[in-house]
Amino acid sequence: MKQLGSQTWQYENRPVILGSSAVVGPEEGEGPLASDFDFIYDSLEMGEKTWEKAERALFTKASVLALENAGIVQEQLEFFVGGDLMNQIISSSFAARKLGVPYLGVFGACSTSMESLAIASMIVDSGGSKYALAGTSSHNCTVEKQFRYPTEYGSQKPPTAQYTVSGSGCAIVGQNDGSGKGPQVVYATIGRIVDLGLSDPFNMGQAMAPAAADTIAAHFRDTGLSPGYYDLIVTGDLASVGFPIVKTLLADEGIPMEETRFDDCGLLIYNLDQQKYVIAGGSGCGCSAVVTYGHILKRMKKGELKRVLIVATGALLSPLSYQQGESIPCVAHAVALESGGEGA
Known part of the structure; x- marks a missing residue:
């Protein structure tokens, strides 16, 4: 890897995204990209007792599906780079606890998806690992509760407000073997x-x-x-x-x-x-x-x-x-x- 200018990395070995997954909630499943998601939950509770546990379920489900789509097993995974919006990035940390691999927690707010991918790719490109997982998550109800008001409060929002996506996306980054597989x-x-x-x-x-x-x-x-x-x-x-x-x-x-x-x-x-x-x-x-x-x-x-x-x-x-x-x-x-x- 080499640096271009003052802010850009060029990955000379071009690590490959071997597999990825996108897991979402019901509102995202009603949107125009529904057919491109790997799994759609039919409720925001996602079978859990709290919103925070529901977000954790999103992240865990996405990581498991990413491994399956990449064609590797959990034991082959060597690094997990992830983060989320919760205090102390608990969604990714608890998902990492289940994966049981070396973990780097990162926080870039909503930029975390590309921050984690950049770092995971750097690890693989440098020869630091063969397989690394990059991922992040958010849940509408956890974010509303932490940053604004609980959804149960029913507060009115201005026209500039946005709707937090309930979803988790993960990618398995691997070394480039020259086969042309994956982006x-x-x-x-x-x-x-x-x-x-x-x-x-x-x-x-x-x-x-x-x-x-x-x-x-x-x-x-x-x-x-x-x-x-x-x-x-x-x-x-x-x-x-x-x-x-x-x-x-x-x-x-x-x-x-x-x-x-x-x-x-x-x-x-x-x-x-x-x-x-x-x-x-x-x-x-x-x-x-x-x-x-x-x-x-x-x-x-x-x-x-x-x-x-x-x-x-x-x-x-x-x-x-x-x-x-x-x-x-x-x-x-x-x-x-x-x-x-x-x-x-």
Whole structure:
């Protein structure tokens, strides 16, 4: 692996995503990407007594299915890199307890999906392991309870609010044996903290959009590529408020995003016209994770997409920082995937 510019890693051995999984809740199962998910729970309880245990069930289910889809057994897995939105990242830590493998817990808020994939790929690319799992999760009711109000409270939300995805996405990253199996991890651009002084926890899209623009600009600056190199570029969860902002910011920077298809996972996962309760669109760690490890990788496997850049965005606030009147520091991490050959 080598560094390009100031923020980008190039994986010279091109580690491969051998298998992945996307497990979601009932609302996501009613959305337009339902057929791309590996498992859909029919209730938010997911057979558990608490919302936190339900999120843990999501994560555990996704990790098991990712191993199955990769064609390896748990004993072959050597590292688990994961995180979530709960205090002390308990969903991933408790899932790691069940897996029983060396564990690196990471927190990037909703950017954790690509942060964990970048680190897992670095471990594999450097020869530190043969197989590593990258994953994350979120649950609508755990996030609402921790960051805003319990869903049972029934509080009214403003038009800028987003709907936290109940879902978990996991990927098994393995060494590239030259067979062309699976999408290859080619670049990772690590984002900087961007904070423009916004403090409204009900307007994550506006807060995160500048961080997404900053990381996308850094990716093209470091690699020397242009947007047209990719078949698809997606941001994580800017939704209907933040996505127009990032397009404007990139246009102001002179970055020709019109060369490619540019979209947002928070807009893709729900049908905003029919699922009115999602308000501005999807958010949460699970948003970019299940869209990437479900919908996007399946499109790559079919040959519909060859090169994709996923830019996961995260708002790094906590209940404590919000209560103390702090603004919201934001970050975005980008990972570039390319098809490894026929059937990748």
